[in-house]
Amino acid sequence: MNPSTSQRIAKVVIWAAALLVIAVLLAILLFILIKGVPQINWQFLTQIPRNMGRDGGISSTIVGTLLVTAVAVLVATPFGVGTAFYLTEYTKESRITRIIRFSAESLAGIPSIVFGLFGFIFFVMYLKLGWSILSGGLTMAVMILPTIIRTSEEAIRTVPAPFRDVSFSLGGTKWQTIVRAVFPSALPGIAVGVILGIGRCVAETAAVILTAGSALRMPTSLFSPARTMAVHFYIMAREGISIDKAYGTAALLIILILIINVGANLLVNRFVAKGK
Amino acid sequence: MDERTSPGQKDFTIGTEGVSLYYGAFRALRDVTLEIQPRSITAIIGPSGCGKSTLLRLFNRMNDLIPGVRVEGKVLVDGASVYDRDTDVVALRKRVGMVFQKPNLFPSSVRDNLVVGPRQHGLKNEAQLSEIVERSLRQVALWDEVKDQLKRPAQSLSVGQQQRLCIARTLTVEPEVILMDESCSALDPESTLRIEELMHDLARTYTILTVTHNMEQAARVSDMSAFLMMDEDRAGTLVEYAPTGEIFSNPKDKRTEAYITGRFG
Numbered sequence A: 001m002n003p004s005t006s007q008r009i010a011k012v013v014i015w016a017a018a019l020l021v022i023a024v025l026l027a028i029l030l031f032i033l034i035k036g037v038p039q040i041n042w043q044f045l046t047q048i049p050r051n052m053g054r055d056g057g058i059s060s061t062i063v064g065t066l067l068v069t070a071v072a073v074l075v076a077t078p079f080g081v082g083t084a085f086y087l088t089e090y091t092k093e094s095r096i097t098r099i100i101r102f103s104a105e106s107l108a109g110i111p112s113i114v115f116g117l118f119g120f121i122f123f124v125m126y127l128k129l130g131w132s133i134l135s136g137g138l139t140m141a142v143m144i145l146p147t148i149i150r151t152s153e154e155a156i157r158t159v160p161a162p163f164r165d166v167s168f169s170l171g172g173t174k175w176q177t178i179v180r181a182v183f184p185s186a187l188p189g190i191a192v193g194v195i196l197g198i199g200r201c202v203a204e205t206a207a208v209i210l211t212a213g214s215a216l217r218m219p220t221s222l223f224s225p226a227r228t229m230a231v232h233f234y235i236m237a238r239e240g241i242s243i244d245k246a247y248g249t250a251a252l253l254i255i256l257i258l259i260i261n262v263g264a265n266l267l268v269n270r271f272v273a274k275g276k
Numbered sequence B: 001m002d003e004r005t006s007p008g009q010k011d012f013t014i015g016t017e018g019v020s021l022y023y024g025a026f027r028a029l030r031d032v033t034l035e036i037q038p039r040s041i042t043a044i045i046g047p048s049g050c051g052k053s054t055l056l057r058l059f060n061r062m063n064d065l066i067p068g069v070r071v072e073g074k075v076l077v078d079g080a081s082v083y084d085r086d087t088d089v090v091a092l093r094k095r096v097g098m099v100f101q102k103p104n105l106f107p108s109s110v111r112d113n114l115v116v117g118p119r120q121h122g123l124k125n126e127a128q129l130s131e132i133v134e135r136s137l138r139q140v141a142l143w144d145e146v147k148d149q150l151k152r153p154a155q156s157l158s159v160g161q162q163q164r165l166c167i168a169r170t171l172t173v174e175p176e177v178i179l180m181d182e183s184c185s186a187l188d189p190e191s192t193l194r195i196e197e198l199m200h201d202l203a204r205t206y207t208i209l210t211v212t213h214n215m216e217q218a219a220r221v222s223d224m225s226a227f228l229m230m231d232e233d234r235a236g237t238l239v240e241y242a243p244t245g246e247i248f249s250n251p252k253d254k255r256t257e258a259y260i261t262g263r264f265g
């Protein structure tokens, strides 16, 4: 085959593959949105599920999702970002940094159900937190920690060296240099890690069922059990309780994730654009 | 009154005494002794890789940031040995400022770039910060050009303006010594000349050490010149140190002569 023919064929194949992926993605999204969006109305958003979810809305699962995610992100972000700064700024490459990095990488590859089991044994049973938003949030925090560490580390490493040099040369301490010169420049990258983490929390089912439970009541504190939207969707669909409400929940979940991603992007761009 | 400026007192002293510097096992400087004249411009010249930047970075201990660096001998700033264990490195860097090769402004506004240093040293009062901004911009003759755009992103200025802004940023923390590492090499000839003029002005109050590859520039701006070269083992040594006029018209060392004629060639 002559080179220009193979070039042309390769181009067509690559384009076709890309188009197929986008088409499948769009088809799934459209399918769920078309089936689900008509279900979404004021009542759906504000009422508690009644009759196992057959009637009423999904308000308690929205609150459950937001609270579990908030706990996870608020706990995992400081630890993850702190670890990343420790690994990049405060230690030389050594056995310890390799062990920390290896542990984080391994953690990232573990199936979520294993985190669920760990959370169940440790938070629910051992610490006696019961099935609760707190147990679920902490379990999810452990789960998203590796992602936040890895993306933050990457972001910190790509901060241009001159920023550090300037800060030090003006008499900045290490801490001032990190807070004023390195952190702002790494922030967009760190934000990406946190957003990925949020996405995982919102979408998780297995680990959350085992740790936060699947109660339909409106949670009243962090110690209340709760059902997240993803769990609600899973149960509704699996038990065949109400396929319509399941689609409504799924559509809302997708919209929520889209809002988070777009919002985060806008925030990051705005932050970065300040310097442009 | 500040003791350095009061007449009759011992003047500010800066220099090195028998300094060697190692990057791990590699010796980058050998036994360099150099007494810098205060409130003048000293040019450090020499072939690439001979240790000019390394020598410069001794004075504000920026080499400390590189793992495995070891220094032997004495580096003096204001008569105090800066590699003593009890040296306050933060205070040292406040008094020995540095301008880098490329303008390296933070991706924020002109004003924000200028208040970084003072803020790091604990100044919070906005009015005082604004005074510092104006004073330092006037010192580098940039005030009239940017006074209406202090909120503009610093990186939208021309490269020449950016480098003057970097010098202004160095001045905001009121240093006594300014180190410049090839600070004109990224600039066009006109901006270079403006910076050279500026260096002349600043040398009335500040001690300036500048590294340059540009011999014409060294000849134009500096009062003293130090010629550095690599030994057989690639360690940098000071070959000749003399008033610039002498070094360029009548070098004592054959190697200096060869380098300078080669570079002017």
Ligand SMILES: Nc1ncnc2c1ncn2[C@@H]1O[C@H](COP(=O)(O)OP(=O)(O)OP(=O)(O)O)[C@@H](O)[C@H]1O
Pocket (backbone or CB within 6 Å): B023, B026, B028, B047, B048, B049, B050, B051, B052, B053, B054, B055, B066, B234
């Ligand atoms: N961080 C480092 N680690 C190890 N060796 C280094 C480091 N920085 C510089 N060196 C070596 O030390 C020697 C002097 O380097 P230096 O940067 O001071 O030279 P220079 O005269 O400024 O060169 P140039 O004119 O190219 O800027 C060189 O051989 C260089 O390879």
Ligand SMILES: [Mg+2]
Pocket (backbone or CB within 6 Å): B052, B053, B054, B181
């Ligand atoms: Mg250099």
